[in-house]
Amino acid sequence: MSKPPTVHDVARLSGVSTATVSRYFTGKTDAISPETIESVRNAAEALGYTPSEIGRSLRLARSRVVVMLVPDATNPFTADVAASVEQALKDFGLSMVLANASENAEQQDRLLSDAQGLRARAIVLQGAIDTPRLRDMALRQNNIIFVNRRPAPGIIAPYVGIDNFAAGRAVGRYFVERGYENCVAIHGPRHYSGSTERLDGFLAGLQQERPVFQFESAYTMEAGYRQGQLLLADHSRRYAVFCGNDMIAYGVYRAAMEKSMRVPDDLVIFGFDDNRLNEWLAPWLSTVKVPAFDFGPAIAKLIHEPIASDDPNRNVILPFTLTIRKSA
Amino acid sequence: MSKPPTVHDVARLSGVSTATVSRYFTGKTDAISPETIESVRNAAEALGYTPSEIGRSLRLARSRVVVMLVPDATNPFTADVAASVEQALKDFGLSMVLANASENAEQQDRLLSDAQGLRARAIVLQGAIDTPRLRDMALRQNNIIFVNRRPAPGIIAPYVGIDNFAAGRAVGRYFVERGYENCVAIHGPRHYSGSTERLDGFLAGLQQERPVFQFESAYTMEAGYRQGQLLLADHSRRYAVFCGNDMIAYGVYRAAMEKSMRVPDDLVIFGFDDNRLNEWLAPWLSTVKVPAFDFGPAIAKLIHEPIASDDPNRNVILPFTLTIRKSA
DNA sequence: CCGCGGCATGTAATCGTTGACGTTGGTCAT
DNA sequence: ATGACCAACGTCAACGATTACATGCCGCGG
Numbered sequence: 001m002s003k004p005p006t007v008h009d010v011a012r013l014s015g016v017s018t019a020t021v022s023r024y025f026t027g028k029t030d031a032i033s034p035e036t037i038e039s040v041r042n043a044a045e046a047l048g049y050t051p052s053e054i055g056r057s058l059r060l061a062r063s064r065v066v067v068m069l070v071p072d073a074t075n076p077f078t079a080d081v082a083a084s085v086e087q088a089l090k091d092f093g094l095s096m097v098l099a100n101a102s103e104n105a106e107q108q109d110r111l112l113s114d115a116q117g118l119r120a121r122a123i124v125l126q127g128a129i130d131t132p133r134l135r136d137m138a139l140r141q142n143n144i145i146f147v148n149r150r151p152a153p154g155i156i157a158p159y160v161g162i163d164n165f166a167a168g169r170a171v172g173r174y175f176v177e178r179g180y181e182n183c184v185a186i187h188g189p190r191h192y193s194g195s196t197e198r199l200d201g202f203l204a205g206l207q208q209e210r211p212v213f214q215f216e217s218a219y220t221m222e223a224g225y226r227q228g229q230l231l232l233a234d235h236s237r238r239y240a241v242f243c244g245n246d247m248i249a250y251g252v253y254r255a256a257m258e259k260s261m262r263v264p265d266d267l268v269i270f271g272f273d274d275n276r277l278n279e280w281l282a283p284w285l286s287t288v289k290v291p292a293f294d295f296g297p298a299i300a301k302l303i304h305e306p307i308a309s310d311d312p313n314r315n316v317i318l319p320f321t322l323t324i325r326k327s328a
Numbered sequence: 329m330s331k332p333p334t335v336h337d338v339a340r341l342s343g344v345s346t347a348t349v350s351r352y353f354t355g356k357t358d359a360i361s362p363e364t365i366e367s368v369r370n371a372a373e374a375l376g377y378t379p380s381e382i383g384r385s386l387r388l389a390r391s392r393v394v395v396m397l398v399p400d401a402t403n404p405f406t407a408d409v410a411a412s413v414e415q416a417l418k419d420f421g422l423s424m425v426l427a428n429a430s431e432n433a434e435q436q437d438r439l440l441s442d443a444q445g446l447r448a449r450a451i452v453l454q455g456a457i458d459t460p461r462l463r464d465m466a467l468r469q470n471n472i473i474f475v476n477r478r479p480a481p482g483i484i485a486p487y488v489g490i491d492n493f494a495a496g497r498a499v500g501r502y503f504v505e506r507g508y509e510n511c512v513a514i515h516g517p518r519h520y521s522g523s524t525e526r527l528d529g530f531l532a533g534l535q536q537e538r539p540v541f542q543f544e545s546a547y548t549m550e551a552g553y554r555q556g557q558l559l560l561a562d563h564s565r566r567y568a569v570f571c572g573n574d575m576i577a578y579g580v581y582r583a584a585m586e587k588s589m590r591v592p593d594d595l596v597i598f599g600f601d602d603n604r605l606n607e608w609l610a611p612w613l614s615t616v617k618v619p620a621f622d623f624g625p626a627i628a629k630l631i632h633e634p635i636a637s638d639d640p641n642r643n644v645i646l647p648f649t650l651t652i653r654k655s656a
Numbered sequence: 657c658c659g660c661g662g663c664a665t666g667t668a669a670t671c672g673t674t675g676a677c678g679t680t681g682g683t684c685a686t
Numbered sequence: 687a688t689g690a691c692c693a694a695c696g697t698c699a700a701c702g703a704t705t706a707c708a709t710g711c712c713g714c715g716g
Contacts (some may be wrong), residue, residue, distance in 0.1 A: 006702055018667045022704055048468055052442040055702030058671045059384045079407040097425040100414055116378040140376055223609050248609045280578045281609040291430050334672055345696045350674055383672030386701045
């Protein structure tokens with residue numbers, strides 16, 4: 001309604017200077033007499049005063065906001081990661097602004113610009129797209145963190161995520177071990193390095209000269225469904241499908257269901273990410289488990305740490321495991 | 329790395345005053361000569377200048393940040409709503425900071441305080457918990473929007489969501505229509521008015537003197553699972569269960585699966601929310617469909633609208649439908 | 657009585673941006 | 687020639703908070 005109260009209002013009401021009020025709110029209480037503390041507290045309480053983060057940020061030349069850009073916030077895995085980051089940042093007194101880049105370079109650049117405008121303490125990029133703007137920013141500042149997709153060559157910035165190649169390879173080896181024939185990869189968009197790393201790892205793990213069918217797909221259920229339909233148009237043989245993420249796997253599963261195929265008898269499906277819902281809703285899905293809730297602490301630590309900016313060892317490689325459910 | 333450039337830097341480089349630079353970035357370009365525009369643009373480009381949202385907010389006494397508090401960001405329905413809000417706000421040049429209140433009053437109050445510190449343009453509360461602090465804030469400012477749970481009596485603030493009572497009643501009537509016996513309600517926490525409205529509506533819809541088994545449960549899969557286990561300890565009869573949301577329904581489903589019960593033959597499950605994944609992963613779930621993606625535009629409109637603060641008609645009641653899948 | 661040190665507090669500059677207002681210099685009608 | 691008017695700027699005072707530095711006070715040793 002009316003303007004919120006400021007330090008001046010509190011100072012006036014409690015009969016001290018703004019400096020003292022500020023000292024109180026910044027915790028320098030050992031330099032203030034107990035009675036003064038009391039009076040400031042009361043005044044602030046009476047006015048319903050909360051220090052302006054804006055004024056504070058301006059003065060200190062640093063904000064407490066971390067911007068997180070994700071390709072698709074409705075993906076449960078992404079939502080889990082975001083929740084984990086928010087939670088971890090909160091413990092350091094930081095806020096997270098979440099924004100959807102929608103797998104769109106322009107959109108991403110616009111959001112990067114917004115983040116810069118907010119003077120974000122850090123920018124967390126999940127599934128970054130390599131653009132000139134991004135390179136430029138990475139060059140000028142060192143507060144960008146890459147998640148799930150490594151920074152493009154030439155960009156020096158910390159990476160948090162699993163070793164995608166190794167994970168893909170583990171799946172390939174598992175396929176070999178189980179003796180699966182007719183291997184198929186429905187991988188994610190090629191412009192994400194994470195996608196190609198997974199794919200390359202998978203091929204390396206298979207170690208076979210036989211060709212592997214490869215399909216490129218967006219990381220959505222709908223796209224996975226379409227690719228699934230294409231693939232299963234011929235279901236004379238039993239395919240073993242490695243999907244770029246769980247969303248794609250869900251889509252393929254639906255395509256299979258509509259053809260009354262059974263998993264894993266008629267079709268093997270392997271996913272990637274293993275969001276929390278799988279355990280409850282997709283007991284048929286074997287998948288690579290990525291520890292979504294480990295991202296937050298790792299990222300928060302990177303942001304909070306006194307910057308050893310050019311230390312190459314700031315990458316955090318999280319462990320993955322294979323979750324084998326009845327689909328494989 | 330080094331401090332980001334400011335209006336002064338741009339002004340110096342382009343040989344104009346800061347006012348002119350400001351004019352350029354605030355779009356008052358019809359008061360600047362074309363050559364000057366060019367020179368400012370070039371200088372800004374060269375320096376990589378982006379206006380500080382902090383300085384701007386301070387000067388204009390309003391920020392472009394909207395804080396959204398949710399009970400559980402990992403709930404897919406919540407994630408969909410949040411994504412919808414973020415998307416809609418973006419079109420008005422607003423940013424969303426997302427925070428998890430974790431169904432915890434203290435946590436919520438702390439976050440409310442943070443939001444106040446950020447001088448948020450608006451605060452969107454999904455699943456608000458009635459606390460003195462919240463009442464106090466609602467009293468002092470009129471920028472709080474309640475989502476899914478109506479403001480407690482005495483608080484005047486807009487509400488966006490469906491008519492929970494009517495939705496519950498529709499489910500009750502549907503149960504009657506289908507002749508279900510042994511009706512059970514596993515409803516959400518009583519301190520959410522939304523939960524009790526759904527429950528009361530359900531009871532009203534059933535219109536029967538026979539008792540309805542009622543269980544209170546947190547809105548999580550785990551809690552639903554536990555309640556499901558309790559309920560199904562005796563599975564001599566076929567229950568018809570109305571769950572407070574889809575998470576609970578997932579939990580009950582799992583409990584049923586572990587007892588090798590079949591849905592809907594041995595057990596009827598009805599959920600609430602119908603997040604996007606159901607269509608793909610829970611074809612067995614009938615549920616109340618709440619239009620998650622309609623929330624964003626409605627909320628953004630409320631925020632953007634010139635405030636007619638005491639207009640009681642600022643509530644937005646969204647339509648719901650029943651999604652009947654093979655579980656009922 | 658003087659001076660020193662330490663405590664509690666006040667003064668004032670500063671952060672980046674904006675906009676009301678003032679200042680130019682030029683055009684044009686009288 | 688004068689004044690009115692306008693376009694195209696520049697000046698400067700906010701906005702809210704923090705903090706280095708200054709100030710006043712008190713106690714105490716010499």
